[in-house]
Amino acid sequence: MLLNLFNEMRAAKVPVSVRELLDLINALKHHVVFADMDEFYYLARTVMVKDERHFDKFDRAFAAYFNGLQNLDELLQALIPEDWLRKEFERLLTDEEKAQIQSLGGLDKLIEEFKKRLEEQKERHAGGNKWIGTGGTSPFGSGGYNPMGIRVGDAGQRQGRAAKVWEMREYKNLDDQVELGTRNIKVALRRLRKFARTGAAEELDIDSTIDHTARDGGLLNIQMRPERHNAVKLLLLFDIGGSMDSHIKVCEELFSACRTEFKHLEYYYFHNCIYESVWKDNMRRTQERIPTMDVIHKYGSDYKVVIVGDAAMAPYEITQPGGSVEHWNEEAGHVWITRLREKFPKMIWINPYPKDAWGYTTSTRIIQDLMEDQMYPLTLEGLEQGMRYLAK
Numbered sequence: 092m093l094l095n096l097f098n099e100m101r102a103a104k105v106p107v108s109v110r111e112l113l114d115l116i117n118a119l120k121h122h123v124v125f126a127d128m129d130e131f132y133y134l135a136r137t138v139m140v141k142d143e144r145h146f147d148k149f150d151r152a153f154a155a156y157f158n159g160l161q162n163l164d165e166l167l168q169a170l171i172p173e174d175w176l177r178k179e180f181e182r183l184l185t186d187e188e189k190a191q192i193q194s195l196g197g198l199d200k201l202i203e204e205f206k207k208r209l210e211e212q213k214e215r216h217a218g219g220n221k222w223i224g225t226g227g228t229s230p231f232g233s234g235g236y237n238p239m240g241i242r243v244g245d246a247g248q249r250q251g252r253a254a255k256v257w258e259m260r261e262y263k264n265l266d267d268q269v270e271l272g273t274r275n276i277k278v279a280l281r282r283l284r285k286f287a288r289t290g291a292a293e294e295l296d297i298d299s300t301i302d303h304t305a306r307d308g309g310l311l312n313i314q315m316r317p318e319r320h321n322a323v324k325l326l327l328l329f330d331i332g333g334s335m336d337s338h339i340k341v342c343e344e345l346f347s348a349c350r351t352e353f354k355h356l357e358y359y360y361f362h363n364c365i366y367e368s369v370w371k372d373n374m375r376r377t378q379e380r381i382p383t384m385d386v387i388h389k390y391g392s393d394y395k396v397v398i399v400g401d402a403a404m405a406p407y408e409i410t411q412p413g414g415s416v417e418h419w420n421e422e423a424g425h426v427w428i429t430r431l432r433e434k435f436p437k438m439i440w441i442n443p444y445p446k447d448a449w450g451y452t453t454s455t456r457i458i459q460d461l462m463e464d465q466m467y468p469l470t471l472e473g474l475e476q477g478m479r480y481l482a483k
Contacts, residue, residue: 103152282478324355330400338443364424396438402458
């Protein structure tokens with residue numbers, strides 16, 4: 092049974108190995124969970140999924156497998172073995188209930204009748220006094236009343252949350268192939284971290300406090316230290332306007348997350364391609380421009396550079412002087428990109444368009460070559476890959 096679940100996980104691209112499968116089997120052997128679908132769902136997810144980005148894939152695989160079980164008897168035999176069922180009845184039932192069971196012909200008769208009705212019943216049933224279902228007075232089912240019965244499924248209208256989870260796919264926006272959102276964008280950025288203690292001593296140093304207190308014969312001697320901050324320096328360059336208008340929301344979320352994660356952050360805007368000047372205020376982009384050469388000279392080579400743009404433009408906007416659609420540029424765009432790469436060794440390009448669409452745009456391929464293939468899609472996986480490269 093679990094082997095088929097394992098196969099569904101592999102088919103759904105969940106990176107699960109035989110080691111995780113054996114761990115799950117071992118957990119079941121030790122009765123970590125038993126005969127409870129909710130608990131089994133969470134146990135399986137905990138054991139088999141090591142990264143939250145794969146939760147949605149796990150939910151889809153879990154649903155595909157359990158929704159494909161057409162024979163309830165197979166699930167019953169796998170989760171509720173007959174010998175356990177007998178022992179549980181003998182242990183839990185009172186003498187009065189055991190006497191009532193005998194009125195049906197004994198436990199053997201009850202189990203035999205239960206299996207027979209499983210084979211006969213073809214659809215869900217609620218109420219009544221015969222079929223297995225919810226409510227009613229049948230001796231088989233849940234949420235109803237019969238003192239001589241076998242419980243099948245959740246009690247009453249509780250409805251197991253596990254089924255809701257894998258059907259609702261609560262983690263679908265964590266999938267590493269979808270565009271980023273506010274919820275997970277910070278998780279991806281945290282790949283780019285280098286902590287350092289800077290500023291005033293405002294954080295309690297527990298280890299040092301204990302050490303100094305012991306040295307002072309038990310007299311409390313509180314020690315403080317500077318807080319840890321992400322010491323990475325980041326320079327963001329955003330393409331703005333034109334075809335980027337459809338990506339404003341995700342770019343705003345990316346910018347907001349960067350401002351939270353990075354203490355040393357600088358940003359500028361450009362349109363289509365980087366030329367001799369950039370700007371910080373889009374409302375005054377024609378009056379207040381900053382020479383790109385000043386940006387290159389102002390920031391040290393220890394800055395990591397992230398360019399965000401769709402790279403969709405006419406090829407001559409990159410390759411030719413005067414190619415800009417807004418002004419006359421004395422030098423071609425590729426010259427300025429090359430200068431940036433020479434100054435900043437760690438530089439990447441984040442593209443909001445899906446990666447499989449890049450090959451259809453000549454300008455995108457040109458930018459990829461200029462960036463030495465350091466272009467990444469604006470997905471959780473793409474952003475994390477880009478952060479890993481910058482962190483090297």
